[in-house]
Amino acid sequence: MMDREILLKARGVSKSFGAARVLHEVSFDVRRGEVLGILGPNGAGKTTLFNMISGDLKVSGGEIQLGETALRGEPPFKRCQMGIGRTYQIPRPYSGMTTFENLLVAAAFGGGRSEKQSYAFCADVLRECELYDKANVSAGALTLLDRKRLELARALASDPKLLLLDEIAGGLTDDESKALVALVRRIRDRGITIVWIEHVLHALMAVADRLLVLNFGEKIAEGLPAEVIALPEVQRVYMGIEA
Numbered sequence: 729m730m731d732r733e734i735l736l737k738a739r740g741v742s743k744s745f746g747a748a749r750v751l752h753e754v755s756f757d758v759r760r761g762e763v764l765g766i767l768g769p770n771g772a773g774k775t776t777l778f779n780m781i782s783g784d785l786k787v788s789g790g791e792i793q794l795g796e797t798a799l800r801g802e803p804p805f806k807r808c809q810m811g812i813g814r815t816y817q818i819p820r821p822y823s824g825m826t827t828f829e830n831l832l833v834a835a836a837f838g839g840g841r842s843e844k845q846s847y848a849f850c851a852d853v854l855r856e857c858e859l860y861d862k863a864n865v866s867a868g869a870l871t872l873l874d875r876k877r878l879e880l881a882r883a884l885a886s887d888p889k890l891l892l893l894d895e896i897a898g899g900l901t902d903d904e905s906k907a908l909v910a911l912v913r914r915i916r917d918r919g920i921t922i923v924w925i926e927h928v929l930h931a932l933m934a935v936a937d938r939l940l941v942l943n944f945g946e947k948i949a950e951g952l953p954a955e956v957i958a959l960p961e962v963q964r965v966y967m968g969i970e971a
């Protein structure tokens with residue numbers, strides 16, 4: 729893995745909202761084909777970090793690079809076209825539209841396909857996400873697991889190189905969480921690089937190649953999952969949480 733090229737590079741990334749310092753000089757690399765898990769208590773700055781990668785927020789300091797390209801003022805749709813796909817912690821499907829229509833909209837956001845190509849591609853994504861038999865169901869009528877699959881499918885419909893997953897495993901039963909983990913693995917096996925913020929530790933441990941831990945806006949640990957989880961400073965933050 730270490731010999732692969734770096735797809736995402738963060739250097740000294742900081743964010744403040746007024747006087748509130750939410751992220752402080754966070755640096756890390758994500759290599760192509762890797763799954764990096766991000767852990768951290770509520771308010772640690774995890775979603776803020778994603779928002780700066782996806783372009784929903786500007787950095788207050790530091791630099792983020794996708795491949796060789798430094799990300800600067802590009803808006804979210806541009807970054808999406810550059811290959812950054814993401815899910816949102818609060819899923820944002822168009823609940824009045826069908827599952828398939830939701831994907832078509834997401835695919836159009838990613839751009840670069842004719843209508844016919846787009847239909848075929850979206851059908852493939854639905855199959856991969858085990859939503860094909862729900863293609864014509866209105867998104868608002870889906871079960872929780874299927875809503876999560878749809879959130880993933882929408883991110884995949886923009887054909888990302890880098891997929892940012894923001895807490896997709898919460899609220900699921902053990903079996904449902906296993907199904908979701910299997911789906912994330914399939915996506916990884918297709919060569920898509922993944923950064924996954926997750927509180928459900930066993931889901932993250934089942935897929936992540938490495939973990940990065942944030943606490944109060946600072947990186948407190950990074951490395952192989954079993955090693956990171958065993959660190960005293962991580963144990964302190966996660967006291968009582970079982971792997």
Ligand SMILES: Nc1ncnc2c1ncn2[C@@H]1O[C@H](COP(=O)(O)OP(=O)(O)OP(=O)(O)O)[C@@H](O)[C@H]1O
Nearest residue numbers: 745748750768769770771772773774775776777817
């Ligand atoms: N737009 C904003 N304006 C002001 N403060 C913000 C804004 N967005 C986030 N924050 C603050 O930044 C801090 C980090 O928030 P963030 O959502 O990144 O945390 P998180 O690690 O994702 O937490 P969670 O696990 O609860 O999702 C919090 O204290 C939050 O209140």
